[in-house]
Amino acid sequence: MKNEIYIVSHKDLKLPSNELYYPLQVGKKNSRYAGYLQDDTGDNISAKNPYYCELTAQYWAWKNRSAAIQGIVHYRRFFADSLTHNQVITRQPFKSILDATFLEKLLTNHQMILPPKQTFWEPNLWLHYRFQHQTVGMEKVREVIKELFPSYLAAFNQVMFHQRSAHMYNMLIAKQPLFSAYSDWLFSVLAATEKNLDIRNFSRYEQRVFGFLSEFLLNVWIKKNQIDIVEVPLIFTEHRNYLTEAGKFLRRRLVKQSQLKTKLSIKDSKFY
Secondary structure (H helix, E strand, O other): OOEEEEEEEOOOOOOOOOOOEEEEEOOOOOOOOOOOEEOOOOOOOHHHHHHHOOHHHHHHHHHHOOOOEEEEEEOOEEEEOOOOOOEEOOOOHHHHEOOHHHHHHHHHHOOEEEOOOEEOOOOOHHHHHHHHOOHHHHHHHHHHHHHHOHHHHHHHHHHHHHOOEEOOOOOEEEEHHHHHHHHHHHHHHHHHHHHOOOOOOOOOOHHHHHHHHHHHHHHHHHHHHOOOEEEOOEEEOOOOOHHHHHHHHHHHHHHHHHHOOOOOOOOOOOOO
């Protein structure tokens, strides 16, 4: 069977001419891009893209493809072909992205390829999420895990209350059985959470809640199942505006701080 890495995109862009990579169009489709796979065919949750983000691509790949190795990257973020450091490469970036030879080597020695961890300001990931998003989403996730997946509760507590860093972006590559096992668990948790979470009054940004939640759930699943991962640096094909990103980050934090009367500590958490 072929190995397939799906490039999640809502834009029609120049993408790698490499048999390892498969562009996958997600989101609202006024037109269909030539050469792209489509997340609204077969068994799909394409209509949930405003809430699930790139997860509609992961769901589609899980349900409709059967490659030996499956992975998710983004149109502007790719795994690198070396274990050096993250880079921004705007001219001919595809010469520096993960190729089939390096992929096979990595997954011979490890179970899953992930981006490098990001470390946040707050003392734990629960507080980070709380100061950036509607906390009720993570509260509902914990309730679902406690009720339906109790063997994962200790891992959830460890990740969310005792870690400051996490693998983000919903990017991963693994052999098909592991990709499938993770997807099965993830979408089961999110489906149960969705039934109990009212997002009608969320801002448009916050309605992407299931995409936000999944970034943390990946870390919980890895912790619980003791997955042997390898961190591979990213190639960014666009320059990031760190000043703008920092401004948005601080605005969200200040708004949340103004809404919260007291700062949640691990001891004070009603969940721990």
